[in-house]
Amino acid sequence: MCTPEIVRLARDAVPRPTRRALLGLAGLTAVAAVAPAPAAAAPRTSGVLDLTHTLRPGLPVWPGNPPMAMVPVARHAAGGFGQYALGYWEHTGTHIDAPAHRIPDGASTEALAVEDLVAPLVVIDISDKATDDPDAMVTVADLDSWRARHGDIPGGAFVAMHSGWERHLATPSAFLNLDERGLPHAPGFAAETVEYLVAQYGIVGAGVDTLSLDSGADPGFGAHTALLGSGRYGVEMLAGLAAVPAVGATVVVGAPKHAGGTGGPCRVLALT
Template sequence: MCSPRIVRIAHETTTESARSSRRTWLGAAGLGALAAVAGGGMARAVLVPATGVVDLTHTLSPELPVWPGNPAFAMVQVAWHENGGFGQNAVGYWEHTGTHVDAPVHRVRGAASVERIAAEDLVAPLVVIDISARADMNPDATLDISDIEKWEGRHGRIPERALVAMYSGWERRLVNPGSFLNLDGQGRPHAPGFAGEAAEFLVTQRNIVAAGVDTLSLDQAATGEYRAHSAILGAGRYGVEMLANLGRVPAVGATVVVGAPKHAGGTGGPCRVLALS
């Protein structure tokens, strides 16, 4: 929550900005103050049919869960239609907020940053591997090589240069953000992810272009080793975390379009992800 003083300063400064320059507020207040701003209800991902275009993106809002210790998404109005004819907001968030891309440099120093992800790699065959039944019973479940083998037994070999997504059904917990984070008594989150061996297999044996999850981490959340991150990002592939609506797309046959951000040196960033089927 923000203090009344921060709200007053933001509004007074931005009113002055409308008279002179829209850039004044950002220079005077800085985006750092935005981390304290909260408000509005969280918009849920819209459930849509499994044909046509499916939005795999959660709507950013201050209530959307983030990795423990990270600040929530924040937004404050800085220009008004009544003063100058245009509305505008300033937004503040860490790169790995909401549905977002992990660029290789997120894990590997000196690796490719987000603007260096090849455009052709942002459009790929979409593979969805469902482990939701096991995740319902065990929040520390992992997508293992056996899950990949079972999937291929039903659907055939994973296509070359695919984005392979783990569907755990975790987004059902968003009705209670605390349940989505699922912290234990020591403050560690518990949620499903890729096993390190499975991530390595997908990179080396199936030549995937990216991996995705409907949780906050490519790895099982409670792990401290981050082997899935290392395998995927270390191989120059990218990740997409906190996907929505994976249960609404087919296991195979859809194409995914990842609208990744493009800021120089970025380790990732919020993105709009669409499945076309």
């Protein structure tokens, strides 16, 4: 995926940082090892939960995507300031899916309505069935069970799936869970569940603690199409959902804002 020239430019940037390093961001995966060691999500403080994985080289990415990379291009010892050149594809780490990710004429990142980025947070826990079935889906029956315990789903909510898949994060191969065809298998939303949430509750978005809104059992990406096709957004690879109440919290999605973007890494907070 990287030409020898791009790899050379990235390597040259480490001992002798120049503007050429910035031109080679697409190939910075060759020097991912310079990044800091993995760090856990920030602990809960003052009613604020961080639902964001630390973006770092080595974090699992969708099959075929390069890992995030960091290259130092400025050092305190030479000029008084530190700075990294970052290289990553938009859908890396905890990230947002804008409608444009799936829909050719869908809204891009800068066009997302800011009022939709702050919403009541609903967490649907399917961790029990996901333990036995890696292709488990959030179904309408799961919503019925949730409502029997917690009451109705608030209108305009952000609905997140807690599958417990985060337990595999330290082993990227287990987190991806590829089959013999190279296709990943992990829990997600059923397409009809997303359609129901949009039609009945006008949700602003949906999130998952896996790499995809779709279960591995749906190779047609029905949940993506239903959610993004309705003008809503998704957030993938959420962290720490086990600590969030099923209802009553507010989510704040710090979405990126680059022109024409299909998505990008974001900082997601739950206010409890």
